[in-house]
Amino acid sequence: MLDLALVVAGLALIAVGVFFDFVGAIGLLRLPNFFTRLHAATAGAIGGAVVPMIGASLVALGADYLGPARFFLAGAAFASSLLLMILAQAGSHAIARAAYLSREAPREPILHDALEEGGGG
Template identity: 40%
Template structure:
């Protein structure tokens, strides 16, 4: 019973993270802020619900579902920041969006 409650709480946290990420994408005006909001929405909105599903499945004895959910959660936790960093780096290199301080080009803040 307690694992189901914890799982439902994690599912609710994931829904809130998805909602906040969507609001952030809509409200923020620069590429990098929108990328940050999308990353927060993706990590929080996918990682926590997958752990919630694992807790609910563990209480019901569905161990293959637990394993797959935990593995998928770890995969999301590792790959999402890497993808966001790659997008930000590519946008900086292509100079699609100009930055005030570009550390990739070696400029110093004076």
């Protein structure tokens, strides 16, 4: 009974991750400029990668037909999700900062540029 509950919860988390993945891809394709696409890409990375990894970990804990190696799968998937939760923000921030500072992406639709005034960089 517990196995069934774990498997159903994991499959639901994987389905939520697929939804986020699709929404992130459509947002990355449809949003107008770089700094708004950053939002869609981060939603696709966190909601579309961290959540399905936790879901796969729960499925592997519940599915006993995988043999004793399923605990390895569950632990590795959970460790990957924890690592990705740190790395995705850091990578997006690094590329956004580089794009802002090097003026590679146009800064055009902007209301107030606090970083330029404060002398940051």
